[in-house]
Amino acid sequence: MQTLILGIGNTLLSDEGVGVHAIHYLQNHYPVLPDTQLIDGGTLSFTLATDIEEADNLIVIDAAQLHANPGTVKAFVNDEMDQFLGKGNKRSVHEVGLLDLMHISRLSGNFPNRRALIGIQPQKLDWGESPTDAVSAAIPLACEQVVEQIRSWQV
16 A cells, blocks of 8 residues: 655745645654655645555645644544535645645546545744744644554554
8 A cells, every 4th residue: 555645835935835844854754654655745736646646545744724723733534634625715825736636636536545634733824944933843743643644544
């Protein structure tokens, strides 16, 4: 079972780049995650549709409007992820693109059976090359949730 971990975000907009920063954290702190592929998805591209289609499992890490304190981490798994993305409320600057990628995958008939979105509440979405302290502190927690999610799917 191949798991794709996709970190998305714009690293020039402070907390908005948290997904990319989380991918780098995973690469440095969890260098051996069996049967996983880590991708810095940046600000998304339709070329990522192929990677999503080829994955059995998908985990996306992104800044998300959770209506919570900055740095709050929340996992949305399977149908919860679909509902969160499909609510029509723009939760991050990427969701239209992410939702489009999910639709392409569904239409191709190669939709990941198991999927999760690990959302992190941003504090600041303004110019800045690093996340705020609250969001930086949340990256290890988000990455632990990624690893726990992978383990739960391996049972």
